[in-house]
Each structure stands twice: as structure tokens, then as C-alpha cells.
Amino acid sequence: MAFSADELRVLRRALATALNPAPLQDDDVQDCLRLADSVDEAVREAGRERAFLLADLVRYRQALPGSLAGYLELLRDALAAGYDPGADDLAALRALRSNPAAAALLARCQVLAERSVRARLARVAQVRGRTAPVGVPSPVPRARLLALPGGRASDDGPRPDSSPGGPAKPAPKPPAPGERPVPKPSEVFPPRRRPVPPPPPEERAAG
Structure with missing residues (x-):
């Protein structure tokens, strides 16, 4: 200007x-x-x-390769104006590297492209450094815990013989083969029968 x-x-x-x-x-x-x-x-x-x-x-x-001379001249003007060569420019120059002018411009564009990539990475790192607190490592995501079948999760469930107000009663253990089952209290101690009152004297005399 x-x-x-x-x-x-x-x-x-x-x-x-x-x-x-x-x-x-x-x-x-x-x-x-x-x-x-x-x-x-x-x-x-x-x-x-x-x-x-x-x-x-x-x-x-x-329009390459027929427009080789015009393309190289325009690319030089664009680079002088601050243009960063893109992937299409690098691919076109690689295809034309047999031309000495194109090979020289390819080397220049590769340097500029690498410098541009480094500048972008530096800006990204600077932005991340501003957002993250200094000296505080980034939190590591916690792994989810999975419940395995047969663990304590299956033992903690409600039982049919449990009551809300007291502890759960253990389930009766089935007898092993060849083993006599444990008798119930009603079988060991049968219930006492109420005594039958004697008949009245009149019925006794009539008999």
C-alpha cells in the first residue's frame, strides 16, 4: 500500500x-x-x-498441463500476496516436477505449507493452554463397573421368606442322597390330646 x-x-x-x-x-x-x-x-x-x-x-x-506457464505465474503472484499453498497445488506441482520451474516452485510451496501447518498447531496448543489450568492434569475418564452374574448383586436381592421388619430366614437345605431328613418338631413331640371328661353317674349306672 x-x-x-x-x-x-x-x-x-x-x-x-x-x-x-x-x-x-x-x-x-x-x-x-x-x-x-x-x-x-x-x-x-x-x-x-x-x-x-x-x-x-x-x-x-x-486446465493443467496445457496452462502450465500461466499457472506457475499466477501461483507466484499468489504466494507473494500471502497465499498458503493447498493440497491441490502441491499435487499439481508434483505431477509437473519434470519441469524445472515447477520443481523449484514445488520446493518453495512445501516449505510454506509446512510452516503454515506448524503455525496452526502452535495456535491450537496456545488456545488449549489458556483454557486448561496450569499444573492441573486433565481428568482421566472413569471406567464403568459391570456387575458379574453370581456375585453379591444376586445375594442382595429380596427373598420370598424375608420380612420387612426382620432378617431373612435361611432357606431349608435339601437332604443329601441316602441321608434321613431331619424330623420336624411336630413329629418328635406330637401334640397332647385333651382329656375326655368321664360320663355322668346316671349314664355310668345305666351301663
Whole structure:
């Protein structure tokens, strides 16, 4: 971007005012506003030219190898304007490496592409370093615990003979083969029968 002599004088006055704040006259303020508008318009024009250049670069790349000379010239202009070569450019140059100019441009593009990748990785690492606390390791995800069949999970379930108010009663153990079952208390101690009262004297005499 080039400035005229009048624009440079306005820029110099603006920088001096920024370093040593002082009230500006109306003419100086208008000059600064006009310079800012000119800079904005130049930036917009540079963006439009860059868009046109990249569009032409894509068209020439799609027309390879017949457009080799024009493609290499456009690629040099794009690199001079700050363009980062992409994967399509590197693939096209590799296919044309038999041409000395294409081989030289390929080596240059590989260096620029590697530098761009390193810059992106550095920015990502810097952003992650800002978000994560310093000295605090990232939490390790906890593994889920699975209940295995036959463990304590099966023993802790409700039992048919358990009551809400007391402990669960053990289930009766079946007798082993050839072993006599344990008699029940009612079989060992049969219930006592109530005594039958004797008949009245009249029935005894009649008998």
C-alpha cells in the first residue's frame, strides 16, 4: 500500500497526536477521516484482487498441463500476496516436477505449507493452554463397573421368606442322597390330646 505525500503528512500528524494527546482542529479531524476511508477502500480493493487471483489460479490449475506457464505465474503472484499453498497445488506441482520451474516452485510451496501447518498447531496448543489450568492434569475418564452374574448383586436381592421388619430366614437345605431328613418338631413331640371328661353317674349306672 502506497501513500501520497499529503496522506503521509496526515498520517504523521495522527501518530503525533496519538503519542501526545492534544485537541485537533476541524481540518485535521477531517483529514484523518478521509485517510481512514482511503485505507478502508484500499483494503477492500486488495481483498477483491486477491479473490480474483485465487479464482484464476483454480481455473488454470484445472486446465493443467496445457496452462502450465500461466499457472506457475499466477501461483507466484499468489504466494507473494500471502497465499498458503493447498493440497491441490502441491499435487499439481508434483505431477509437473519434470519441469524445472515447477520443481523449484514445488520446493518453495512445501516449505510454506509446512510452516503454515506448524503455525496452526502452535495456535491450537496456545488456545488449549489458556483454557486448561496450569499444573492441573486433565481428568482421566472413569471406567464403568459391570456387575458379574453370581456375585453379591444376586445375594442382595429380596427373598420370598424375608420380612420387612426382620432378617431373612435361611432357606431349608435339601437332604443329601441316602441321608434321613431331619424330623420336624411336630413329629418328635406330637401334640397332647385333651382329656375326655368321664360320663355322668346316671349314664355310668345305666351301663
